[in-house]
Amino acid sequence: MKKNTVYTLGSLVILLICAFCFVVLPAVEGRTSRQQGGDTPVFGKYDGKEIKYEQGTEFANFVSQYGQMYQMYGQQLDQTTYYQIFNQAFKSTVMNYAYSDAVKKSGYEAPNSAVTREILPYFQDEKGNYSSKLYKQASESVKQELHDSAKASIIASRFANDNFASDNEKVGLTPLYGLKNTEAEKKFIADMNKEQRGFKMAAFSKSDYPLDEKLKFANQNAALFNKYDMSVITVEEKSKAESIAKRISNNEITFEDAVSEYSDKSYSSSDGKITNSYQYQISNILANKDDLASITGLSSGATSDIIQTNSGYSIFKMDGSVTKPDFTTEDLQRAVSTYISAYEMTLIEDYFTAKANDFIKEAKASDFDAAAAKLNVKTNEIAKFPLNYGNVSVLNTLDTSADGMSNAEHNENFLKTAFSLKLNELSEPLVLNNNVIVLQYTTEGTSDDEDVNVNTLVTYDQSSATSIIMKSDKLEDNFLTVYFDNYMR
Known part of the structure; x- marks a missing residue:
């Protein structure tokens, strides 16, 4: 929850609702939440701590914050922005957990005075003055939630401010904290630019690439563009292919019926006709290229032995005669161009x-x-x-x-x-x-410019920290699966 300098009573109520109430965005209400007794899906874990979209969780608070930010900047809330909101909130939650853990291990405790300073702006009147009336009007539960949230925020931000500096903690223009950049480092970077x-x-x-060069290759390799009229049956298991081949051989089933009943049609249309019928295309689907001759050499009406292909095991049937290429046609010229671009660059x-x-x-x-x-x-x-x-x-x-x-x-x-x-x-x-x-x-x-933008270096530090933490062994990231399975209509 971001704090501003002045809040009216109305804006205070809005902020409290946004930060501490469980907001279910209408277009992404989880399917599991509509099922009685359904468990809330876990988007992931950091160091064993679950990340769920539930009331009062850091994740839910971040979703609310980013949702309000998108609306404040006039962004239309749709499926794309909902995904972005949840994705950013997930990453922010992971970073929050990681930073908080590091600070707690150091023994740091958020001072009560700092917590008080953090929550005071939420009880200011229209003139920016502290209002005891607004404070008294707030329930004890709201005050406690504000206190807990402020404390958690201070702990997490302590890590970020110590490592990356803060605009709020400076002496003049010099940050009190953050990784320091020596003059030697800045000179080294400036020299890289010189x-x-x-x-x-x-x-x-x-x-x-000229057409005549393409056709020169095509005429030298004309067999690649022979076009075959054939059908194919493809199944995953060899034993299944053997059973089908035996039934076809014994006239227990026709090839066409076997296509309809058994083939997964990886390489054919619904009627079994091979979809990519140039010789080079048939060769491409074979696990063993030496099998090509046994397929292209079939007589009309004959079927092949079982051939291992990239998707399983196939039985080919020659339905008609081979069509020799005519390289004067536009279709063949396009086919040649496609082949050369793909295989003969x-x-x-x-x-x-x-x-x-x-x-x-x-x-x-x-x-x-x-x-x-x-x-x-x-x-x-x-x-x-x-x-x-x-x-x-x-x-x-x-x-x-x-x-x-x-x-x-x-x-x-x-x-x-x-x-x-x-x-x-x-x-x-x-x-x-x-x-x-x-x-x-x-x-x-x-380049005579020896100035180095230190803020840019800080940005690299921050992005590096995010990258390392999001790849950490401590993180179990199920975000994509959970979001698309449960929060997409």
Whole structure:
């Protein structure tokens, strides 16, 4: 429950209800809560302490707080925001438990004077003055709940304030507490930002791989695109497949009836027809690729032996003749493109690597821009940036908004290549996303900004603490399962 400087009697009542009454949000009322005698589901445990959405629990209080915050900022409460509210509340509850445990183990006790200061704002009048009348009007149970909540809040916040500092505990602008950042540390981080490099980039999009190159491959590997008219029965257990095969062989059941009665149809439509019927697609579902010849070699109307596939055991039946590929049709050309993109990407990369090497040769003979114009190569300029893996916010960052630069800040090969070049040197071709690129280191610069945002470092400390605690062996996290099983309509 957040405290403000002034509360009217009406707002006091609202705050008390929000903080200490069990609020069941209408769109996420748990199914188990509507079942008489049903146990409240446990979202998880931290160090053996259960996290339940029940009246008076930290979890319920956090749900109420986040719900009020969302409404205060005009957020519409729907299934998405309810999930976010509960998820944030769960994480806050876990952090509260972890922080409180650490503080209690230290022997710290919340001073009564601090507890009093924490609860006084809830008994202020419209002018912000303490009102004994409001205090007397509150029931003893409400006062006790306020006292207990304030005490728990002080204990949990003590850990956060000691480690991450607090805006309320400063001498001038200097925090009293929190992890300290030495001048040497700040200088080290500032030095990381000093060397900055700018580049020109030539990009060869893999999407531009020519059709004639695709068809050259297709004609050399035409059998991959043979299309088969066949049906298939698939079951999980080999013994079941053997029984079905025996019944078909003894004419006790037709193949078609066996499809309807037994097949799980992993690789077929409802009538048993194989859904992906190119030869390479049939090969892909086989556990042993050597079995392909025994399937494709079936005569019309014949059935195969039992074949192990990726989803179990299958029996194939050849229903008609094979259709040889006609690569002049758009359907086959699309199929070839799909196959090459999925299974033969090195063909495309090798093709454009050769093109990139031609560009490098031309650029060395003339210059980067002239080579790009002559060979009709797309280029971009990359603004100066420091070596900053992941674009951490404490340093200047790489602009990844340009076409083809997505996630370049996480590409080790790209960064290593870029920061290994000498000024004006051209890189070897390298793959970045859907492009083969060539870099030229064109601009060297330094940053004179030696200021380091300490608040950013504190944010990293806090996020690191959250990450470690949420991965702790002490945490049993059932949030997703419990929420979707019990709190979704």
